[in-house]
């Protein structure tokens with residue numbers, strides 16, 4: 319990352335105070351930081367603080383003659399390796415999406431030929447507003463990368479998505495932009511299970527769970543990006559298929575196990591599916607009707623444990639077997655027990671209690687539990703978790 323430079327555009331929001339920590343972190347990583355502040359940003363942090371931390375002049379005014387002589391806005395917009403907008407307010411995003419240029423920040427964004435990464439921050443209602451969502455979708459189509467926003471309590475007292483990603487997460491997203499794509503899994507086969515399973519009760523009903531499949535699909539995407547032959551065995555989800563992965567849709571745990579066994583041998587197997595623990599012993603061929611004489615009795619039998627079955631195989635065991643532990647309490651303790659009980663090499667543990675917002679959400683806080691110990695990663699997007707996890711597994715595979 320040496321010698322790379324970031325042009326940081328600070329928008330006017332309460333989260334602007336976090337941009338100071340962001341600058342500090344970027345500087346400790348040897349990156350050059352030049353900042354532009356909007357007029358509104360100056361209401362939250364001072365140009366003096368930003369200049370002191372970045373060690374560079376702070377640009378605020380489109381029409382400042384001195385600035386134009388020293389460095390015109392066109393040059394400013396092109397001299398950096400990456401433009402980062404943090405906090406990206408609803409107003410700045412709207413200007414970007416519509417090509418408006420009425421101050422130094424928006425003019426720079428329109429004049430740049432460099433990649434732009436935004437860290438949105440705004441009130442939850444503003445974030446959820448159709449206009450903002452339309453602008454975000456447009457910005458993405460224009461190639462803008464995004465980190466966050468996270469769910470959580472807002473400065474205004476409301477709760478939900480709209481909090482700016484933490485500085486460490488933004489740094490990780492910046493580093494990802496600078497990293498040279500490697501094909502570290504070229505020639506390797508990676509198998510992933512994802513999503514829930516649906517265990518039929520009768521032709522119209524099933525036992526299922528709330529798994530969205532987002533984390534498993536993001537892992538498949540990351541595996542493809544590293545050049546792996548990627549097999550995604552997926553329960554029923556409502557997600558676009560990851561390009562480049564071979565997707566095998568399944569409904570039940572038993573089929574998921576069969577397809578998984580059929581795909582062996584493989585180098586890495588990652589079990590991200592939320593497999594239903596039980597299925598109905600005898601499914602009904604006809605829809606079960608209300609009879610007026612009480613509720614139907616459903617006898618359940620335990621489903622095969624796919625992770626354990628594969629991890630404890632004598633033959634064709636994948637070189638690396640990774641399980642997930644979805645917990646609502648004692649996350650790490652339970653994950654350690656699962657690591658031992660299932661015979662896998664690594665457990666990715668996460669808190670899926672409703673307060674965590676992980677189930678169905680776009681971010682995750684994970685703990686990597688292995689024989690070596692526990693490593694906790696900061697909250698980041700499921701996509702970033704996937705990329706970091708696949709990089710880690712590729713490195714483990716290379717050493718094995």
Ligand code: CTP
Nearest residue numbers: 589590591593621622623624625641642643644
């Ligand atoms: N798993 C599996 N097959 C099952 C149950 C779980 O492959 N029948 C895998 C999951 O894909 C995950 C790991 O086992 O990688 C742990 O799943 P989790 O639901 O957290 O744990 P369970 O083993 O089901 O235990 P419990 O529900 O009692 O916590």
